[in-house]
Amino acid sequence: MNERAVEVENLTKVFSIGLGKKYVVAVDNLSFHVEAGEVYGLIGPNGSGKSTTMKVVLGLMAASKGSAKVFGLDSGNIRARNEIGFLPENPYFYKHLSGTETLRFYGKLCGLSGRGLKNRIEELLDLVGLTEAASRRLAGYSKGMLQRIGLAQSLIQNPRLIILDEPTAGVDPVGSRQIRDLILKLRDEGYTIFLCSHLLEQVQEVCDRVGIIFQGRMRREGTLAELVAIEDQTSLTLQGASPELLAEIAALVKKHPEAALLDMGHPHTTLEKLFISLAGRHEAETSPEAKTPLAHE
């Protein structure tokens, strides 16, 4: 059995707002897990609880109820944080530091030093393609370069789990593709990646499994193949079938041994279409019009 990189169980996070003691449930009894070595994508609209979940996993927030574990350790444990590399959305690092100085700072925080740290910095700058810009201050970096130095920073202590919060937010298509390629490369190197994004095409390209979250609750979860399958339709993939055979296919397929049935399953939609349909359904269920009958003209 694979070790679980992240295990979230019945996680609930409640925020109190203002002095009137109003409460907002940001995450509601959420459970999911991320296997070691897989790429897991958590998708959901703004305010769905993605970032809150991520912060609990990172130990930046405490759960109101339930638990979050990283490689079996409580997420608040300092040892758990040594297993995590985190790239926040729109990372703002110290702009007065250069690329090399930024990586050295975070490396030292993780206990690295000397030749080992120097080599690791050079390796990561090369990985993210910033060797040429290593001595420039971050104030002069573009958005894409900041994301890439952020990714390098997240990898500095060679953690097992990488948490990426909207890694391509605000990055142009070329920069976005570079980051996507980096994620795929990290996946091939055996890193576990937990990704939050609303860029569904990107999630579909890189993730092994996906969870869809709305209003703090997990609505759907599974492998991409499972999620994008349309359950009430069936597709047949035939080889060497004549037009006549196609016309009678439903009845004849079993009677015609010359026709090979190579695949039988569900035709696929895209993750984007699934997401939009779920979002539309959810909106229809929760809109005031759906709850309160209106007098029609």
Next chain:
Amino acid sequence: MSEPTPTHSPRSAAAAVAPFSLVRIWTIATGTVTQLVRMKSFYFLLAFAVVIVAIGNINIPSTPAKELAMLKKVSFGTMDLFAWLFAIVSTALLIPRDQEDRTLYTILAKPVRRIEYLLGKLGGVLIVIATSLALMFALCAALLYARETIYVAEEFTAMQADGRYSPEDIDSQIGLIRAQGLQPGLLVAVLASFLKATVVAAVTIFFSTFASSSLFTIIVSVLVFLIGHAHSLATNFWLAESKHNAFVEIVVKVVKILIPNFQLFSFSEGIVLGEKIVPALVWQMGGLTGGYVVVFLLLSLLVFVDKEF
């Protein structure tokens, strides 16, 4: 739902991490020093240089000893002002800025304890204050020594040329000038300013852990500093006026507990004017500073440890 089997071989566990690390504190402290230096915070030293050079060049009809005393008083007063003001402003800017810029996320997402972060930030500010005080003192000492040398030479020449003064009279007059010149005791005055700035920085860190903006932290810290300077006098006055009313006594006690008595750190003024230093007082002030720093760091930690970002 079927469990997927990752196609990629998982990585090995990360190296062990120390539960508390001075290296991490030092890394954050030196990072803070770099940040403050690159924010061009040392520019205030230029302002200090301008102030003391200007004071040094004012020609007022007075005795050399009085001129040296005035030079010392103004420059050490300015040094003290810069130290506590810098402690408030720099400390108030650092933590809220890290929070607003989300740099704090990436730091606390690494194996860093929150107390290590606070200690590192405070340490960085104190390193910059200590360096600034050393530079200001060096500048001040150079000017003071130059002035003292000139005054001694002029006085010696003038008294000898006059012919009415005995060697004892000349020695006595020169001694009066030297007493107001560069003396080792002035280092203790610099230390007093540093101790005061240390307490001010610890108080400011406490406010910045829960304040919503740097401006609020600066205003509240300055108010606390001013109250801390005046509360000995004010509380005595209130107690006398209220004829030791029980309610006033409680309020006075609360104020005394909550707000450090910065008046105690003003012993540098006496040293600057040539008063003798009692070594026990220096140790006492060091201990008091340590106590205040521990208390305010613990209070800061109480707020910061459960703070959600």
